[in-house]
Amino acid sequence: MANHNELGDYLRARRSQVDPTAVGLPGGGTRRVSGLRREELASLVGVSVDYHTRLEQGRERHPSSHVLDALARVLKLGPDAQRYMRAIAAPKPASRASAGNPTPIASHLLKLVGDWSMNPTVILDRRYNIVAANQLGEALFSNPANVRNIVELLFLEPAGRELFVQWDAVARSSVAALRSAAAYMPDDAELNEIVGTLSIGSPTFSALWAQAEVREKTSGSLVLMRPEVGKLQLEYTTLQPNGADDVLMKVYRAASGTETEERLLMLGSLTADGPGAASHTDSVPAGQRGPQAQRQGARHPGCVSACLPALGVRSVESRNREVTTSKKRNNDLLHPTTSQPLA
Template identity: 45%
Template sequence: MDSENLIGQFLRARRELVDPAELGLAVGPRRRVAGLRREEVALLAGVSTDYYVRLEQGRERNPSAQVVDALARALQLDDDAVTHLHELARPGPARRRRTGQRERVSRQLAQLMDAWPQTPALVLGRCLTVLAGNPLGKALFGGHPHSDDLVRLVFLDAEAREFYPDWESVAANTVGGLRSAAGLDPDDPLLIETVGELSVKSPEFRQLWARHDIRQKTNGTKRFHHRLVGDLTLHYESLTVNSAAGQQLVVYQADPGSPSEEALALLGSLTTAESPREIGKRIPTEN
């Protein structure tokens, strides 16, 4: 993965997604590039073509905040993508990483999740691997070959499209969330391994990764079709774990009195009645 020109990769990918016709630009048979030309982005952003070309080629790496905002408007970026572009323009110091270091969940956080027997909760790592979960959280995603890895579950599980009725949306948000979670550390070995494997095994992942979409996993609503309890519509909140960089606590809940709340209650009763192997793969918590 090329980490030398992150801002150039992002700008190039994003301009290829903009429809020039929506901006009132002429689209004719002589247009041979997808999306906007470099000179069109420069014109829309109010910068010289030469300066923009240097940005894409990595010969200019520190545009001002005003230029970044102008480029974001020209490329029609949403809030998450704008924030990401600003971060690329002002990267922090390189991270020092210890080879083989495992992500760990604190015992206190694991105990907190276990105190929510009616609320599914997971802790996700920087590449959306499941580091820990309470019994109901594990049961919600249990029974799949990749229950401990939400990215691989979406793209490599044969039943993923049944488990996620809105699979296309989930897939796009998952890849955007992976890019956001990876942040400015594209040389992370775990990220390289994940992206490399999925790019080979999943054409859908490969296409979505090339878009450079950014999705902050904050909150939303997601539909599931669980093999044991049927359809569920759950709201989720994603909270940053301040004591562990890169970790997210994700908590799911159903609307009170809804069929989904009843289904969650049933799943909870099955969780206590069946063994962990029957519910799905249990994920060990680090002390």
């Protein structure tokens, strides 16, 4: 994701997705490239072909706001995609979060989340690492490999295929949401590593990433299959805690009087306060995470833990350990023991 010409790569990817007839150009005929030709986009935007060529090649680094507005109009970019394009066109200094200093989650927020016994809730950083969750939130996304990044769970773990019932739709929307993080966290090293790991481990992720869709997940529905209780049909809303633009809070709910509501009650009782409950799991040591490393090795012989550092990509296991450390600190507040009072 981080490269010397991110804007140029993005413009090429997005013009390949535009139907020429949708912007008033004649259809039919033989086209050597999908979408718009470079000269067609330049004409529609109102710039010279030479200028647009320099933009795509990275030789022009400072497009005006007027040019960016025109590009957004022709490429039919939504608000999230426009925010992303402007962020990569004029990168700002690294934020506190992208510099490796995540904003601390307020203790009162963690306590509030812990009190929502019928609403599974997870707090994510913008890389989609779970950094805190209440009991039901932990239960929803628990998995045998203890993967703490939802996108990695989706694409790299067999459990992800089983968990997300509408896998194709969730996969597409998750890739678009992960890319949108760059608008808030330019040149974030860990985000780059996550994208690198996913690109190596999943051809499907790599293909979706190349389409350069950008869309945040603000609300919607999600269907999960939990082996303990069966299918859960949920709605979710994404909230932004004040003063913490590097974390997101996703709150899930079941419609009143439905089977899902009953199943959530059952899931809560099955995972409450017992040994091995999802809210208290520790990171799985390297070598004990299951078949993911073997799958990556099959696609890239000799390139599991050995080749990732050479690409500047840490292993999923090393990031899981870091995320789990942060998550355990938050769980001290979400799930206090009798020897650790709330106040």
